[in-house]
Ligand SMILES: Nc1nc2c(c(=O)[nH]1)N[C@H]1C(S)=C(S)[C@@H](COP(=O)(O)O)O[C@H]1N2
């Protein structure tokens with residue numbers, strides 16, 4: 310099994326440290342990996358051409374974060390080829406194939422709504438690159454598969470604090486880029502574009518909520534939501550919106566894309582909950598990508614100790 314093929318562009322001159330740490334940790338974890346594991350999904354190699362940006366290493370604080378899981382990471386090849394990014398098509402392989410030329414520089418993010426410092430920000434003015442840290446999170450898709458990914462990013466709360474929402478702001482709303490020229494999936498009406506997601510302000514400020522710019526020690530690949538995406542590990546994967554171009558602060562609960570398209574199937578909260586099934590399938594178990602046997606799904610994706618208090622007194626069957 311190839312863990313991390315040494316492609317020539319993996320190593321940039323001055324940033325070998327995080328990747329070396331990552332590889333060492335991978336070797337260590339590989340040694341303890343269970344024997345029952347096997348991978349059976351074909352992960353096609355991504356075509357390379359001159360317009361495709363090479364994978365660039367990131368500099369970040371390598372200290373293990375208290376919120377990180379110690380479970381084995383999903384293979385990089387799997388996490389970058391088996392993706393959901395409907396802007397590029399509905400097949401899991403579509404984005405890896407069709408997103409490679411997405412222009413991610415320059416990248417601006419519009420901040421608006423009930424906020425003291427609205428404006429059009431360059432991504433680097435919103436996300437302080439000196440504060441990047443690694444968070445190894447489980448991400449559980451509503452389709453009952455899951456991954457463990459070493460994300461690199463900053464807490465969403467840090468960005469919220471930078472733009473200072475007013476006291477009227479009760480929710481935060483995110484929008485993905487709308488550009489059918491670059492995103493062929495947007496020429497179909499499978500969802501109402503642009504992709505929208507939202508969180509209650511207290512959820513958004515929770516220290517687990519991360520704005521990620523990288524994973525596995527490198528800049529995000531386009532298929533994983535470059536240049537910046539949300540990661541909310543206690544919620545189903547669809548809350549973790551990719552390629553964000555707008556952040557709005559609102560008084561009313563935003564209508565997120567999946568709730569809009571199928572309100573009986575997808576709610577606003579979308580907390581991982583093995584006791585509340587999707588109308589068309591059970592949520593009790595999941596398949597960790599790369600493993601053969603399914604495992605039980607955990608309440609709040611295993612982050613209940615940290616986040617359950619956000620929902621005390623709420624009927625989670627009603628607010629699914
Ligand atoms: N803009 C946008 N963001 C998105 C999606 C999408 O189709 N468009 N898919 C979501 C879903 S359903 C999942 S499971 C995660 C998958 O993240 P990954 O492909 O990086 O593993 O991205 C989420 N973010």
Ligand SMILES: [Mo]
Nearest residue numbers: 450451546547
């Ligand atoms: Mo998903």
